Amino acid sequence: MELKEQIHVWMKKNEGELFRMLQSMVREPSIQANEAGIQLLTKGWLEEVGFEVDMWEPGGELFIHEAFLSARDSFAGSPNVVGVKKGNGFGRSLVLNGHVDVVREGDSDDWHTDPFSGEIKDGKLYGRGATDMKGGNAAMLFALQALHDLNIVCEGDIIFHSVIEEESGGAGTLAAILRGYAGDAALIPEPTQMKIFPKQQGSLWFRLHIKGASAHGGTPYRGVNAIEKAMAVFLSLKELEKIRNDRVSDPLYEEVPIPLPINVGVVEGGDWPSSVPDLVKLEGRYGVGPDETVEAAQAEFEAWIAGLGKKDNWFAAHPVKLEWFGARWLPGAIDTDHPLMNILTKNYEKVMGEIPAVEASPWGTDGGLLTAVGNTPTIVFGPGITSLAHFANEYVELDKVRSCAEIIAYTILEWCSGINKEAEE
Amino acid sequence: MELKEQIHVWMKKNEGELFRMLQSMVREPSIQANEAGIQLLTKGWLEEVGFEVDMWEPGGELFIHEAFLSARDSFAGSPNVVGVKKGNGFGRSLVLNGHVDVVREGDSDDWHTDPFSGEIKDGKLYGRGATDMKGGNAAMLFALQALHDLNIVCEGDIIFHSVIEEESGGAGTLAAILRGYAGDAALIPEPTQMKIFPKQQGSLWFRLHIKGASAHGGTPYRGVNAIEKAMAVFLSLKELEKIRNDRVSDPLYEEVPIPLPINVGVVEGGDWPSSVPDLVKLEGRYGVGPDETVEAAQAEFEAWIAGLGKKDNWFAAHPVKLEWFGARWLPGAIDTDHPLMNILTKNYEKVMGEIPAVEASPWGTDGGLLTAVGNTPTIVFGPGITSLAHFANEYVELDKVRSCAEIIAYTILEWCSGINKEAEE
Structure with a gap:
């Protein structure tokens, strides 16, 4: 069986795992200054799939960097997590970046369930952060689980950023970059509603x-x-x-x-x-x-x-x-004919059976920091529903999370493989 | 010597008393809920000039009256004071109404002296409330002192309202009215800059x-x-x-x-x-x-x-x-050809040697309550400077306070006298 086909079958079989993982993410109320719980979970998941994990409270040179912006003067109790799975050095490296911080739930009377319930109903998983962007994070981790379970070894490094503070200025991603965790390209599954954003406002x-x-x-x-x-x-x-x-x-x-x-x-x-x-x-x-x-x-x-x-x-x-x-x-960008764009687009077509919408996003992400400070061209592409971010009754569609996981897994496979690297360069 | 001449001479001789009285008023920081000190002083002054004094903490029916408006649900510690000097029943009664509450002093850095100093400099007395409206209150009390010292007996009742809460909805004046202290007409020496306001917005x-x-x-x-x-x-x-x-x-x-x-x-x-x-x-x-x-x-x-x-x-x-x-x-009004208007206008001309400005005021006073609830037509006329009310470095001109006191004394004399009542009606 071809590798992509193996991944497809594995994901279909194990999708319950994905949904449970997402549910436990949403049940962690990881608003600003309360991110430790979800970061410990993420550290565990990354270690299970063979990643070397670095967990630290950002500080030091971060505070004096010109791109630093935060109302906080300490990140004590708010760790960043980065997991790395080294390749053999022949493949291209890929940064997978997701933030764990969520905006406040607002008036809980506006929610039809507990804002951190993770309730699943009619194929949708509800809760603060489901769309922005724990659905995306779960898709990335599920892709890594598939590769790990299927013993697929990539030649390029995979660098997983599980960062704090995206909602408040990007200090988490900046800290990861300053600690050396950049790459040849990056993917951030913010809620684009499965559109591909090579540029971000x-x-x-x-x-x-x-x-x-x-x-x-x-x-x-x-x-x-x-x-x-x-x-x-x-x-x-x-x-x-x-x-x-x-x-x-x-x-x-x-x-x-x-x-x-x-x-x-x-x-x-x-x-x-x-x-x-x-x-x-x-x-x-x-x-x-x-x-x-x-x-x-x-x-x-x-x-x-x-x-x-x-x-x-x-x-x-x-x-x-x-x-x-x-x-x-910061605005973020990747060339529209960048190889990662080609790979992602083709894999989208394969999984979704249609041509993706490719647009410029009307909002910024940590992709701006990755582009400008980390010198890492970034694509934003994720399963969440843009218009639900920051609102009551936020949800994510589980079939989109699954599809996104599949597209990401295929994309890692091709981007990080030395074969593809040679083939395309 | 004619009575008005006697008053004039007395006031000239005793004007130091007036200024000291005003100074002690301003030195009482009678912001909302802190009016007890100045009310006790006022009670003493009224008793010295032969007034029967009623001092009480407003409450009871006040709170359910349709004209009642206040954020407070108790006036404990914030007494109203009303002094009455009964005439023989043949003269017209006059309400003299002044509020003792002052707005907060604001940022004391904006003041060139302590906001409650009562400092006198170049003929001006400085401090929160000097203009709005302790200068007016002092003028009224000084007029009563002159009449008392000169053994001038009025035929009509004189009713002195020393009220709280004017700056916050007029509960003090409303309480005085509901307790029965209305009259045939009223005078309120709010800061009109010596203009006569027969109508108030x-x-x-x-x-x-x-x-x-x-x-x-x-x-x-x-x-x-x-x-x-x-x-x-x-x-x-x-x-x-x-x-x-x-x-x-x-x-x-x-x-x-x-x-x-x-x-x-x-x-x-x-x-x-x-x-x-x-x-x-x-x-x-x-x-x-x-x-x-x-x-x-x-x-x-x-x-x-x-x-x-x-x-x-x-x-x-x-x-x-x-x-x-x-x-x-509430808007307040008195007919522009009301006898009290004529008396006040003539006395203004006598003291000031010029025709007064007669205007409609652009702001409301407790005269609205006196007019609408107390059925007491009201004139607003006082020595304070309108534009200084509620601002830092508020002051009042002492010569205006003296002149106002004289005009008020003459006006009481004529309005409350039975002779004049007969002559004009």
Whole structure:
């Protein structure tokens, strides 16, 4: 029996294992600072399939790296896990990267089950993190189990990143890269809904402080309402968004209405209904294209904000203050004709019986760090449902997780094999 | 010597007493729930000038009255003080109303002295409450001292309200009214900068909940940004403001750009820069005219908000939710040809040597409660500087306080005298 066929049969037979593994992942409420439980489980799974495991609490040089961004000043109790299965050095190495941290479950009244139940119903497994991205992690581990059980030895190294902090700036992946765990290419099964994303939008968070002039609410004409001024800034950001998106010509973005959005996500201003507010804060997310540098994108935004004074004297006298803060996701990319793209695409066709959707993702992943800092071109491709990430009643479709595991197993097989390496290079 | 001349001479001679009294008032940090100290002082002053004093902690029926509005469920430790000096029943009664509560001092770094210093410099007395409205209270008490010292007996009752809670909904004045302390007319020396306000704008606080639809900030076009929808509501409130103000024809409002403003004072929405916010809250102050009822003004606002759906289908499907909350000041009024207006105006001219500015005030006072609940027509006239109320480095000009005291003393003399009552009626 051909190797892929063996894998297919093995997976079909053992799919219950996959679902149970995913269930135990979801039952670990691995929100920020609570990742130790799932990391210990992952360490165990990796060791069972013959990986050498490195588990450590990130620190040291991480904190002073220019790409480091986190509100935390210690990762004590939040270990990273990296497992390595060395090849014979003749194959290409592959990084399989998945984050174990999940965003908070929110109001549990919005969930129809316990948010960490892992309940399976109608082929769907429910729970916080099921889609983002424990379904993807389980698919990768299941692929490794299949290869291990079938005694398939790869020539290239397989480096499994089980990282913390993806939801808050990527410190876990950065720590793994800085510890030397990069590779020839990487795969991250974030929830793409089985689309293949060779490019990922990066993003930066901005905060704008917009001034007004206070007055009593009975005589508002004596003041300047900062909310009104914030509205002008909001509309001006829409203009900048249009200018930036009019420049995008990459065919990968053909179907995307706004490839590089500027989203204002938070507004806050004033503290008394009877006063004219003198300060409004806007916070948002600034999309950065895979074909621009973060620095150039920042400079364009900064110049735009500084230019507000030319359109409105108020802003000349009271400049809007800009801060870059909090999270930053670097844009990520791999060439669309990169060999890993070809391998993944063909294996997708083999398993799914159709041509995959290949798009640029509208959000960043740790693939940006792997690309920019780790010099590891990255594809994002996973079974989760994009629109369910971060929402109540998040679930993942189990048949997609299985299919994804199969595609990943085939892809490891070909990418890491010396034969294919020679054949393609 | 004519009585007014005697008062004038007495006040000139004793003005040091006035300033010391005001100083000791300001040195009492009578913020909400800390009014007992100043009330005990006031009780003492009233007793010294022959008033019968009633001091009590408001409660009971107050809490179930329809005009009651307060975040507090007890006024323990926050007594009201009312002093009464009965006349012989042949004169008209006068309520002199002043609140002792002051708003918080804010950041003390913004003050050039201690916020409760009562420091006197260049004819100004500094401190929280100096303008709003302890300067006015001191002027009233000084007027009573003059009448007492000069053995001037009035025929009408004088009812002195020293109330709590004006800054937070007027529970103190309401309690005084409900305890039976109303009168034929009232004077409130709130900081009008020596202008005479026969009408006072009332106000209500509103809160609007504006819905959007959440989405990831990388694909904002899949959601509806509640900030954008809140902007539409904000602009719509401007339209309503215009419609309401176009109707105002009272000559008292001739000089006021927007007699009945709608002020949006607080905005808050979203909780994550990378998400499209699905809810924005706006809070504001809705000006109510002296010539409309609160009920009619509310109904107009409610209909306007309900009508948003006709202009934008989004609001038809996702109606903006309106709450009336927190503070409410009823509009107050007295006829501009009311005898007390004539008396006060003439005495102003006598003391100040000029014609007073007579305007409608852009903010409410406890005069609304006196008018609507106590059936006591009210004039607002006081020495404080309107624009300094609630700000750092608040002060009051001592010569204005003295002049105001003199005007009030003359006015009491004429209004409460039986002779004048006969002469004018």
